[in-house]
Amino acid sequence: MSWIGKSPERKEDQRLIRGRGLFVDDKQSYGLLHLHLVRSPYAHAQILSIDVAAAEALPGVICTLTGAEVKDLMPESFMELGPEPAASIRDYPLAVGKAIFQGEPVAAVVAETPALAADGGALIEVDYDMLDAVVTAEQALEDKDILHESAGTNQTWQGVYEYGEVDKAFAEAATVVAIDRLHFHRFASTPVENNAVVAEWLPHGDLNFFCNNSFVGFAQQLLAPALGISVDQMHIKTHDIGGSFGNKISNYTQMAIAALASRKTGGRSVKWVETRTEHLLSSGHGNERTFLDTEVALDKNGVITAVRSRHIDDCGAYPRYEPLGCVIWSQVLPATYGVRNFRIDFSQAVTNKCPAVPNRGYSRMQHLWFMERIIDICAHELDIPADEMRLKNYITEFPYTTPNGCVYDSGNYPAMLEKAKELIGWDDWKKKQADARGEGRLLGIGIGTTLDSGTNNFGQARIMNPHLPFSGNSEVATIRIDLQGSVIVTLGSGPSGQSHETTASQVVAEELGISPDLVRVRSGFDTGWNTFVGHSGSYASQFAVTGLSAVHGACEKLKAEMRRLAAFILEASEEDLEFGIGDEGPQLSVKGTDQAVNYWYMGNLVNNDNAVLAGELGDVTLNIRHVYRPPFTVPDTERKYGNLTLTYAAQLHIAVIEIDRAFGHPKILAYAAVDDCGTVINPKIVGGQVHGATAHGIGAAIMEIFQYDETGNLLTSSFSDYCPITSMNMPDVQYGSIQTPSPFSYNGAKGMGEGGGAPLHTVSAAIQDALYGEGVIVRESHHSANSVFALLRDSDESTGVQVETRQ
Amino acid sequence: MYPAPFHYHRVDSLQDAISRLAELGDSARALAGGQTLLVWMKLRFDEPRHLVDLSRIPGLSDIRLEGDEVCIGALATHAEITKSAVAAAIPSVYDCGSGIADGQIRSRGTIGGALGSADPSCDWPVLLHTLDAVLTCTGPEGTRSIPVSELVEDIYTTILQPAELITGIRFRMPPENSAGAYCGFKRCAPAYPTASVAVQLTLEDDICSEVRIALGSAGLTTVTSKEAENILRGSRLTEANIDKAAQAIVAAAEPVPDQRGAEDFKRAVLHSLVKRAVDIAMRRCQGETIGVHREYV
Numbered sequence A: 001m002s003w004i005g006k007s008p009e010r011k012e013d014q015r016l017i018r019g020r021g022l023f024v025d026d027k028q029s030y031g032l033l034h035l036h037l038v039r040s041p042y043a044h045a046q047i048l049s050i051d052v053a054a055a056e057a058l059p060g061v062i063c064t065l066t067g068a069e070v071k072d073l074m075p076e077s078f079m080e081l082g083p084e085p086a087a088s089i090r091d092y093p094l095a096v097g098k099a100i101f102q103g104e105p106v107a108a109v110v111a112e113t114p115a116l117a118a119d120g121g122a123l124i125e126v127d128y129d130m131l132d133a134v135v136t137a138e139q140a141l142e143d144k145d146i147l148h149e150s151a152g153t154n155q156t157w158q159g160v161y162e163y164g165e166v167d168k169a170f171a172e173a174a175t176v177v178a179i180d181r182l183h184f185h186r187f188a189s190t191p192v193e194n195n196a197v198v199a200e201w202l203p204h205g206d207l208n209f210f211c212n213n214s215f216v217g218f219a220q221q222l223l224a225p226a227l228g229i230s231v232d233q234m235h236i237k238t239h240d241i242g243g244s245f246g247n248k249i250s251n252y253t254q255m256a257i258a259a260l261a262s263r264k265t266g267g268r269s270v271k272w273v274e275t276r277t278e279h280l281l282s283s284g285h286g287n288e289r290t291f292l293d294t295e296v297a298l299d300k301n302g303v304i305t306a307v308r309s310r311h312i313d314d315c316g317a318y319p320r321y322e323p324l325g326c327v328i329w330s331q332v333l334p335a336t337y338g339v340r341n342f343r344i345d346f347s348q349a350v351t352n353k354c355p356a357v358p359n360r361g362y363s364r365m366q367h368l369w370f371m372e373r374i375i376d377i378c379a380h381e382l383d384i385p386a387d388e389m390r391l392k393n394y395i396t397e398f399p400y401t402t403p404n405g406c407v408y409d410s411g412n413y414p415a416m417l418e419k420a421k422e423l424i425g426w427d428d429w430k431k432k433q434a435d436a437r438g439e440g441r442l443l444g445i446g447i448g449t450t451l452d453s454g455t456n457n458f459g460q461a462r463i464m465n466p467h468l469p470f471s472g473n474s475e476v477a478t479i480r481i482d483l484q485g486s487v488i489v490t491l492g493s494g495p496s497g498q499s500h501e502t503t504a505s506q507v508v509a510e511e512l513g514i515s516p517d518l519v520r521v522r523s524g525f526d527t528g529w530n531t532f533v534g535h536s537g538s539y540a541s542q543f544a545v546t547g548l549s550a551v552h553g554a555c556e557k558l559k560a561e562m563r564r565l566a567a568f569i570l571e572a573s574e575e576d577l578e579f580g581i582g583d584e585g586p587q588l589s590v591k592g593t594d595q596a597v598n599y600w601y602m603g604n605l606v607n608n609d610n611a612v613l614a615g616e617l618g619d620v621t622l623n624i625r626h627v628y629r630p631p632f633t634v635p636d637t638e639r640k641y642g643n644l645t646l647t648y649a650a651q652l653h654i655a656v657i658e659i660d661r662a663f664g665h666p667k668i669l670a671y672a673a674v675d676d677c678g679t680v681i682n683p684k685i686v687g688g689q690v691h692g693a694t695a696h697g698i699g700a701a702i703m704e705i706f707q708y709d710e711t712g713n714l715l716t717s718s719f720s721d722y723c724p725i726t727s728m729n730m731p732d733v734q735y736g737s738i739q740t741p742s743p744f745s746y747n748g749a750k751g752m753g754e755g756g757g758a759p760l761h762t763v764s765a766a767i768q769d770a771l772y773g774e775g776v777i778v779r780e781s782h783h784s785a786n787s788v789f790a791l792l793r794d795s796d797e798s799t800g801v802q803v804e805t806r807q
Numbered sequence B: 001m002y003p004a005p006f007h008y009h010r011v012d013s014l015q016d017a018i019s020r021l022a023e024l025g026d027s028a029r030a031l032a033g034g035q036t037l038l039v040w041m042k043l044r045f046d047e048p049r050h051l052v053d054l055s056r057i058p059g060l061s062d063i064r065l066e067g068d069e070v071c072i073g074a075l076a077t078h079a080e081i082t083k084s085a086v087a088a089a090i091p092s093v094y095d096c097g098s099g100i101a102d103g104q105i106r107s108r109g110t111i112g113g114a115l116g117s118a119d120p121s122c123d124w125p126v127l128l129h130t131l132d133a134v135l136t137c138t139g140p141e142g143t144r145s146i147p148v149s150e151l152v153e154d155i156y157t158t159i160l161q162p163a164e165l166i167t168g169i170r171f172r173m174p175p176e177n178s179a180g181a182y183c184g185f186k187r188c189a190p191a192y193p194t195a196s197v198a199v200q201l202t203l204e205d206d207i208c209s210e211v212r213i214a215l216g217s218a219g220l221t222t223v224t225s226k227e228a229e230n231i232l233r234g235s236r237l238t239e240a241n242i243d244k245a246a247q248a249i250v251a252a253a254e255p256v257p258d259q260r261g262a263e264d265f266k267r268a269v270l271h272s273l274v275k276r277a278v279d280i281a282m283r284r285c286q287g288e289t290i291g292v293h294r295e296y297v
């Protein structure tokens, strides 16, 4: 029986549905203390003084910490990934000298209860001198108000990505379409569980973390030097994590405060649990990006031949994981289209807003939205039907090497379009649209095609900063047969809701010819298992490739050992053995006979009863640690050229949207989502990811935005104001899939969790289609009723688009 | 989010509540469902030293019909009212109650609290304007009746005296030929409306003999307009005069631009909702059954 492509019961559900999960806030221990952070109410302000006396005098308060104190306690500030001058940015977990975003922590209080810690926080007096706030990246690049004096500029990165013969392509173009400005807004995935950590820095020097960081391999490399501790002295564990979507990659800063607080209390456990408002205000937002002076060259058939543009990314107050985003988008440089000539001048700046963190679709989604706006606007301007325009421009040959050396493994975009059209009832809607237009109604149909590039080559970090010691990728799995004969698997991925326990057990069951319920996959992550490398974590759509390849590789090694052992026990030849389940459980048997040895016997032999082996097979331990490494080389940093990701899952969505003329309300009338992630390991889990990514994308497209005023004050810092999408806002999603197996993963699977933000492209396109006749060009990614109303109201103003036809 | 320290007092009679509140003075607040008060306390917008919990006072959550008068106790929750026979008989009550926030909030929050908080985004007060409701209030000085239109002095401020509580809400059961509608536009369930409109119409032979219109989230207090009502009263309801009435009341509105939208956008929403609510009320008057009309986003 094959377990691949099946949807067995999710292993995780047993505990999660019964309320038996273990999240950070569930952790209790004797004498546990609680941490509260005092935050800056201002976006940009000098900290003149901090008075903690009243807080420290409050009964129940154990101690406080301030930025100045933290700076003394930390041997160095957190490493910044960017090159100079961004490398000189000083980044401490509590503001030192000045606060540079609203909600930045400036002091901490440790107390016996969370409420006492908050009361203590209210007693801390901070004297601020407000400074002018820099709230857009364009404004920041003027360098009038410098956020980080140590860097001397607000620009964190700049580089030109140029491929092919751009000027020639423009000279030969039949049509050039110019778009003055496109803007991708700020939002985040708002996981159901906020950031949280319990830290315990014991007097003998070991530091224990129970946390919900989703990329521990990275976090430990930032924490160790900043805290002056070796990586091995940090024992980091996670268990259940209520979603991350990349957002929890950056909570190492709060982990550090909790650790320092624990040390100050003499090694007591200190718990910090973020509130929702804190999360929205300060835990991390997705990147906001502006695309200026875009020019698109097209031939006489409407095929895009070149794109040149200037992109400015806003990474908020601290770059941290950034400026990686300045490169990551180039994994999908041409999107799903065969454009060969590009010149993109990319820069990034800090602003007095919440720091950017990786967010589902990280950096590629912004760029894909940009490319989708281009194709869509050009189609309208050239009067080419939306579907035809895509078909003219799609990449159709695979593997496909992009102009910057990325290799798209497989795909079939026309087939996805066909399927999505079928699901939505394209021809029918086209008729209804014509009727609606006849009645003066605003009905639009939009297509969005997107990529979810997975398993990245960390060597791309060197395109951003040649001095970074990162490249390739890897993930670890261990598998062993323990002394009771149980199959035990540990993973390095530390999942946050992606069902890794289930899919890993399917792979093991497949390999060993047993069933997933006979495989125990440990929950969470634990450095104590020795199942990690620097890349270990759940991010960047890669588990199906890196994680499962590690599991698969471990199984192969285990099977080799088991074969040798069973051959010895059964006095048979290895070729005659077969894996399966017998009367006494999982076993190896001699084909065509009733001779068999079960796992218990083998596990006991190796772990308990080894004299039976009489000195043979001394290297067989039935305890395997396997590291999977994808076949990457270091990219050419000069040319910004190389294969940056291993697999390219694709999604194609179609939306039908009607806009209420009276006040702009965009109502989704029909929605289809087609997914291609190669070979599907577990259809239910893939379906869940597709629906989740669709909900996140629709939420981002029509509801969710981090809206700042000109003083850097966040207007949407509660769920009542931010309005994350709920089931009541969701249209029915017609879901379908195709499978183009990846030639680059052992199982044909592709990473697919992020989803590529397809609804953002799709909703923008549908609104464009509805409003093109009204003289509107959609140049923003956020479409609340309020913003669509403004589009309609201002439709007689400049569209920002110019078309030059030469032939 | 943790509120500042406070003392909690549970009382089991109205008299106890009033005397406790009077005794504790300014630093005390009456606690009903807590869905406004506790949120403010957690955000530390309000830091009362004492909370007097009304929820155990018997009899204050009854929903009854006395003759042709509807009586709703101040402690009746949004959910209780929505599920009551009153809501079944008066569709606008159902429209309004079922659209408040989400299930959790509806099963805690009370109609008295919605009135007492004087929040222009709360739905009940807007509806109650169109039903000409009268509030029964009891305080240290005794009991008095306050028309709902007189309760709110300014945003978050009522004319209630210290330690005076709303105990009940009364209004006349609308006659056969009268019907209302409540239409809100909100971005998602747990958000306050971007704008909302209540309408109550009475039709006599196609002529509108009586009308009430009120707007929520349209200014610092509930917005009404005699001018708009006068446009409709005594005339046949046509697209033109409905539009004119909508313009008149929207002109009286002073919506505050915020994260829910710009001022001109909110005016457009209000205008559209007035027309929609009048249309629904009109058709209900004529005997049509029309379910709630609610849109999100």
Ligand SMILES: Cc1cc2nc3c(=O)[nH]c(=O)nc-3n(C[C@H](O)[C@H](O)[C@H](O)COP(=O)(O)OP(=O)(O)OC[C@H]3O[C@@H](n4cnc5c(N)ncnc54)[C@H](O)[C@@H]3O)c2cc1C
Pocket: A720, B029, B030, B031, B032, B033, B034, B035, B036, B037, B038, B039, B074, B075, B099, B100, B101, B102, B105, B108, B109, B110, B111, B112, B113, B114, B115, B116, B117, B119, B121, B122, B123, B124, B160, B164, B165, B166, B167, B189, B190, B191, B192, B193
């Ligand atoms: C996320 C969220 C979304 C919401 N969305 C909506 C919405 O869409 N529409 C809507 O209408 N409401 C909404 N609400 C508010 C909700 O309806 C509250 O229930 C209501 O505003 C207050 O009622 P309460 O019983 O909870 O009052 P409390 O919070 O207990 O009290 C509120 C105030 O009224 C005073 N008070 C309470 N009872 C009395 C009384 N009997 N006499 C005099 N004063 C009294 C209190 O002292 C306090 O000052 C929302 C609330 C939340 C948290």
